[in-house]
Amino acid sequence: MSVEIIGTEALTPAERALWLGWTRGSRAFESPFFHPDFTAVAGRSAPEARLAVLHRSGTVVGFLPHQRRGGAAQPLGAPLNDYHAVITGPDLDFSIEEAAELVGARSYTATGWTGSATEGEGRTRARTLLADVSQGWDAYYAGRRTDFGKFFKDKERARRSFERDLGPIRVETSTTDLSHFDRLIELKQAQYQRTRRHDIFACGWTIDMLRGLLTHRGEDFGARLAVLYAGDRPMAYELGLKGGDHYHFWLPAYEADAARYSPGMLLSMETMKAEAARLYDFGFEGESYKKYFCDLTREVWEGVGQAAGPTALSAISGLAPGGLAQSVRRRWAIIDACETTTLGRVRALSAAASAMAGRGRSQPAASLLLAASALCL
Known part of the structure; x- marks a missing residue:
């Protein structure tokens, strides 16, 4: 095995085709985060962005996008990268413990590793939640409403109250107005300050990365910004990432005076109606509302693969x-x-x-x- 470290936009056409073939043929890579365009676009903004190309006997057998922080390595675009692994063919699997050695780092820190790992030494299993809408929105919603009637009746009542109090609801599921993106970032930063969490946007490059993804125009990949209006006023925002028929809900925010109407959930539902994706990824479990929307789970690993020291x-x-x-x-x-x-x-x-x-x-x-x-x- 030999490893070549290249720039994140330095793939040859043959390498890109190989990458896409692997990701399209495997459920392990069923996420927009595994699309080569995510690596290319995120790499323009993420400091110390790199791409490891793995060779065996002169043949490319894998790719590992990453970023360096001194002697440590991380998923490219961290802390905003929800899924990562060595992108490879069906007969190979690289563990999180091997990732650091592959890129010549002391350690590799993962939050959503989809490859193999060994439990212990700071590595633990986690789950993400997804909704299967392959049979269409109407069939999906009918099934969820049958299983969780009270919850969805409450959302329908909230929608009627929202419209009664603030005006008719309408949704733009793929707006190009970047003032809405700026407002989303403002709301997230206020949330971090209020909860005393680290402001992931204060460094600047994370905003540049998201804006680059939002303005990227690829055939089957790109970020989407959805906005929910009540009357003429935007009340909720959600940045999502779409690759093929997989939609990843990513960064939600809403105006404080709309909180009692569940605007974020209403916006997610309208997005699911409009985007016509097969899978909608709600990210990591934890928020109780996700169980009402999701009928699939995915196991990932978080923790550290350590090379030495x-x-x-x-x-x-x-x-x-x-x-x-x-x-x-x-x-x-x-x-x-x-x-x-x-x-x-x-x-x-x-x-x-x-x-x-x-x-x-x-x-x-x-x-x-x-x-x-x-x-x-």
Whole structure:
């Protein structure tokens, strides 16, 4: 096996065709995040973006898009990349533990690895939730309403109240007005400030990446921005990513005075009606509403594949037990992906430690500070 590191837009036509053949023929790669256009477009904005091309006996056998942060590697576009793996043929499978070695890094941090992994040492299983609409919206909705009648009757009542109080609802499922994108980012940043989470857009490059995806015009790939209006006023926004017949709900936000009408759910339902995709991916489980929409699950891995030597993430695992370690690792991974300077990381880690300590979680706060020291010394 040999590995060639190239730019994210340096694929030959033959390599691109090979990549598309693998992703179209495998459920393991059934996501827009595995489309070569995601790698090309995201790589224009993501700092230290790279593409590993794997060769065996002179033949290309895999691709691994990634970004470097010092000696560590991450999925390209992290923390906004929800699915990742080595893109390869049906007879090969590379584990998360192998990823770091393949790209010559100390470690590789994954949040949604679809390949193989070994449980333990900071690697855990997670699930994402999807809706199968292959039989059409009407059949899908009839089935969900039969199974969860009270929930969907409540949404229908919310819609009627919304229109009564604020005006007729209409939806644009693929707007090109970037002022709506700017408003979505404003709302997300206000949410991060309110919940004392790291602002993933403060670094700037993440906004540039999303804007690049939104303005990309590919045949079967691109971001979509949906907007729900009540009367003439936009009230909810959702940025999604579409590849082929798979639609990934990605970044939702809504105006505060519309909250009681469930505008985000109404917008998702209208998007599902209009986009005519086969699968709608609602991302990671956790929010209770997703179970009413989704009838499929997908298992992924999160955690760290480590090539050699101690890392900040492995130090966290030793300092905080169980769920606390997982919470701290997730915060650290987001900060490490967004911030590309030591000063930026230290400031962000200090703010995160303060936020966690303010909730009475002193051990995770201490772990974050120690992780910062491990990285910066």
